[in-house]
Structure formats: structure tokens, C-alpha cells
Amino acid sequence: MESARDDVLILGGGVIGLACALYLLKAGASVRVLEQGTPGCGSSHGNCGTITPSHAPPLAMPGMIGVALRSIFHADAPLYLNPRLDGARLRWLLGFARHCNWRDFHAATQARLAILQRSRRLLAELVRDDRLDCEFAEQGTLLVYRTARLQKIDEKKHTAVLESLGIEVQRLSGEQVEAMEPALKPGVAGGLLHPQDASLRPDRYLAELARRVVELGGVIESGARIEGFETDRTRITGVQSSRGRFRAERVVLALGAWSPLLARQLGLQLPMQPGKGYSLTYNRPALAPRRALTLCEPSVCVTSWSGGYRLGSTMEFSGYREGLNRPRLDALRRGAAAFLREPEGSELVEEWWGWRPMSVDEVPIIGASARWANLWLATAHGMLGVSMSAATGELMAALLAGTPSAIDASPYAPARFGL
Numbered sequence: 191m192e193s194a195r196d197d198v199l200i201l202g203g204g205v206i207g208l209a210c211a212l213y214l215l216k217a218g219a220s221v222r223v224l225e226q227g228t229p230g231c232g233s234s235h236g237n238c239g240t241i242t243p244s245h246a247p248p249l250a251m252p253g254m255i256g257v258a259l260r261s262i263f264h265a266d267a268p269l270y271l272n273p274r275l276d277g278a279r280l281r282w283l284l285g286f287a288r289h290c291n292w293r294d295f296h297a298a299t300q301a302r303l304a305i306l307q308r309s310r311r312l313l314a315e316l317v318r319d320d321r322l323d324c325e326f327a328e329q330g331t332l333l334v335y336r337t338a339r340l341q342k343i344d345e346k347k348h349t350a351v352l353e354s355l356g357i358e359v360q361r362l363s364g365e366q367v368e369a370m371e372p373a374l375k376p377g378v379a380g381g382l383l384h385p386q387d388a389s390l391r392p393d394r395y396l397a398e399l400a401r402r403v404v405e406l407g408g409v410i411e412s413g414a415r416i417e418g419f420e421t422d423r424t425r426i427t428g429v430q431s432s433r434g435r436f437r438a439e440r441v442v443l444a445l446g447a448w449s450p451l452l453a454r455q456l457g458l459q460l461p462m463q464p465g466k467g468y469s470l471t472y473n474r475p476a477l478a479p480r481r482a483l484t485l486c487e488p489s490v491c492v493t494s495w496s497g498g499y500r501l502g503s504t505m506e507f508s509g510y511r512e513g514l515n516r517p518r519l520d521a522l523r524r525g526a527a528a529f530l531r532e533p534e535g536s537e538l539v540e541e542w543w544g545w546r547p548m549s550v551d552e553v554p555i556i557g558a559s560a561r562w563a564n565l566w567l568a569t570a571h572g573m574l575g576v577s578m579s580a581a582t583g584e585l586m587a588a589l590l591a592g593t594p595s596a597i598d599a600s601p602y603a604p605a606r607f608g609l
């Protein structure tokens with residue numbers, strides 16, 4: 191089977207592929223999305239749904255490699271590096287280590303902040319103007335500490351950087367935090383509130399993006415597994431999938447953590463690794479937190495919605511190994527139990543794992559390929575794909591149309607990796 195020719199073929203129906211589709215449709219392009227499963231079935235499904243300009247600083251900073259190496263001995267550590275390194279993972283780790291310096295830290299922070307802030311604003315507009323029913327809540331996110339020592343360290347490192355960038359952080363005493371969040375057990379040492387952050391329900395957000403894409407005339411091909419490419423010397427002339435061959439003027443590769451696997455067929459070596467995370471979704475406990483919380487010592491994120499409740503997080507580098515990991519799920523439960531009066535809902539709805547698409551410099555890869563004349567990349571959003579989704583879509587639409595973009599596109603350019 192062969193489809194009609196579209197203006198833009200988007201590879202991958204996660205939050206990034208769908209956000210690109212939506213903004214391209216709004217700009218007047220005809221768009222088709224190829225997705226191997228159903229829209230939003232990848233990393234975009236069971237994530238924590240926080241929208242966090244406060245997460246502009248990357249993980250890569252001096253000292254981080256020591257933390258990663260020590261984690262080898264603790265299979266339930268929030269950040270875990272599996273010691274059985276293959277060649278690709280070792281190369282990625284060495285590249286990541288090279289970015290663990292203050293100069294790259296500040297450059298990555300600036301690049302991430304620009305797209306996070308733009309996206310935060312656009313998301314509120316999208317929710318309002320496109321009537322996205324996704325439990326979008328603008329109540330900020332709250333970091334909760336049970337030890338004053340960790341709060342002090344975070345204030346010195348994290349808060350100082352954010353405040354120097356103009357991001358508001360409110361320092362709260364233990365009593366203030368407990369008064370704001372009665373779901374917490376007594377004994378809170380303090381908290382840091384990021385009032386500009388927000389949250390949403392990811393599966394609803396994805397369903398609503400898909401709805402708008404279809405309403406605006408886009409086509410989503412579910413169950414279309416991309417298997418290969420047809421090319422001439424400079425262009426991609428066709429995409430082969432389990433549902434036939436598709437052609438388009440332009441191709442956007444938005445395959446999340448799977449991006450390097452398919453890009454390899456085009457001769458592109460994307461410096462990315464899957465950063466595996468887990469979540470547990472329950473029905474909502476009677477005493478659920480009012481806003482999204484990060485329980486800092488165990489590094490567990492807690493998000494509540496009207497009909498649901500999720501514990502999530504952990505970052506594991508173990509390559510493309512699929513499946514759940516019991517010790518890491520148990521660590522989420524233990525972490526929540528130490529902080530919350532009702533740490534779990536009465537009914538466990540879903541145990542989930544997902545692969546964050548982690549680039550070696552923790553800055554997304556967005557823009558035109560230097561190798562293929564009609565290929566654009568929109569990938570490597572790491573821990574922040576939901577937060578960066580709207581601005582990625584807007585940027586991609588501007589880049590494809592050749593019109594000025596709302597944010598400077600150069601920090602995200604694939605050309606920095608020779609792609």
C-alpha cells in the first residue's frame with residue numbers, strides 16, 4: 191500500500207510528535223503521524239506530568255559522575271548506572287562526563303530554560319484556546335525535605351542558580367509545608383516551592399493533543415511500525431512501515447528514546463541513551479497532596495489528579511532492557527511511605543516503565559539535519575518532554591516554514607553533533 195504524499199510526515203506519536211503535528215497543522219501544513227502503537231503509548235504515557243521551568247539546571251555538573259559510579263552498588267538508588275556497559279552506553283557515559291563542568295552546566299541551563307519558559311506559557315494558552323481537558327493545574331510544584339541538611343545543599347546549588355535566572359523559589363519552614371499539604375506526615379524539615387511550575391494528567395494531555403490533530407485535518411496512523419527508509423543522495427524519498435510506504439515533502443523524526451535506533455539506518459549517530467523510569471498509578475487516596483510534590487530524600491515525584499494518583503521517577507541507565515524492576519518500584523513505595531499519611535491508593539491501576547530520551551548534553555535536539563535535505567529532528571527531551579512539548583511544536587513549525595522563531599533555535603541545532 192502506498193499513501194498520498196503529505197507535506198510533513200512525523201515519525202513517532204508521543205508528546206513531541208503530536209505537539210509538532212498540532213503546530214504544523216495550525217501553520218497550514220498537511221500532516222501525517224506514524225506511530226507503532228497508539229498515540230502516547232511510549233514515555234509520554236506514565237510520566238509524572240509536571241511542567242517544570244524549575245528543572246532548567248541539568249544533571250550534568252561537577253561531581254555527578256561520582257554519584258553515578260557509586261550507584262552501581264545500589265540497585266534501588268534514584269540514579270542507577272547498570273555496570274554491564276555496552277559500547278554505545280560507555281561512549282554516551284564518557285560524553286556525559288565531558289559535560290560535567292560548570293561552563294556546560296550554565297550553557298545547558300540557559301538553553302533548557304528558554305524552551306521550558308516558552309512552553310510553560312504556550313501550554314496555558316493551548317489548554318485555554320484549544321480547550322484541552324487534561325487537569326492542567328497552575329499551583330506550582332513543591333520540593334519537600336525531611337532533613338535540613340539536604341535542603342541546605344539544594345538551596346545552595348539549585349535555588350541559587352534558579353534565582354540568578356529570575357525563577358522564583360519560595361523557602362518554606364517545616365510548619366508551613368505541613369500546613370499547605372496535610373497529606374504529609376509530621377516531621378517535615380522544610381520545603382522549596384516553585385510557584386511558576388504546573389502539572390497535568392499526561393494520558394489526558396496526549397488524548398487531547400491527538401483529538402486536536404485529527405480535528406485540524408491531521409492523520410494519525412496507529413500501528414504503523416517504521417521499518418526503513420528510501421533515499422536518494424540527499425533526500426528521504428519514502429518511509430517503509432508495517433502499514434505500507436509513505437511519502438512526504440519533509441520528514442520529522444520524533445521517536446523519543448527509539449530515535450537513535452532508526453536514525454542509524456540514515457547514517458546518523460544520535461548521542462542518546464534511554465534513561466529508564468518507573469511509575470505506580472492508583473486511584474486517588476482520600477488524603478492526597480494538593481499539588482505535585484517531590485519527596486527529596488528518596489527522589490519520588492507524587493502527582494494527584496481528580497481521579498488518579500501517581501508515584502514516579504528514578505533514572506536507570508541499563509540500555510534498551512524492557513520491563514519492570516521490582517526493587518526500583520519498591521523504592522518508590524518506601525519513599526512515599528516515609529513522607530505521606532496515605533502513600534498509596536486502595537487500588538493499584540498500573541505499574542509502568544518508560545524510556546526518557548536522554549541526549550549526552552541534556553539539551554533537546556531540534557532542527558534541520560545537516561545530512562539530509564528534507565529531514566528535521568525533534569527528540570532528546572530527556573526528563574522534560576512534556577514540559578517542553580508546546581514550544582518544541584511551535585519551534586518546529588517556524589523552522590519548517592522558514593519564519594522567525596519565538597526562541598533562538600541555535601542551542602538545539604542537530605549540527606552541534608554533526609547530525
Ligand SMILES: Cc1cc2nc3c(=O)[nH]c(=O)nc-3n(C[C@H](O)[C@H](O)[C@H](O)COP(=O)(O)OP(=O)(O)OC[C@H]3O[C@@H](n4cnc5c(N)ncnc54)[C@H](O)[C@@H]3O)c2cc1C
Binds near residue numbers: 202203228575576
Ligand atoms: C518516570 C518518568 C517520569 C517523567 N516525568 C516527567 C514530568 O513530570 N514532566 C516532563 O516534562 N517529562 C517527564 N518525563 C519525560 C517525558 O515522559 C519524556 O521526555 C517524553 O515523554 C518524551 O516524549 P517523546 O514524544 O519524545 O517520546 P515518546 O513518548 O517515547 O514517543 C516516541 C514514540 O515513538 C514511537 N515509536 C518508536 N519506534 C517506532 C517505530 N519503529 N515506528 C513507529 N513508531 C515508533 C513509540 O511507540 C512512541 O510512542 C518523565 C519520564 C519518565 C520515564
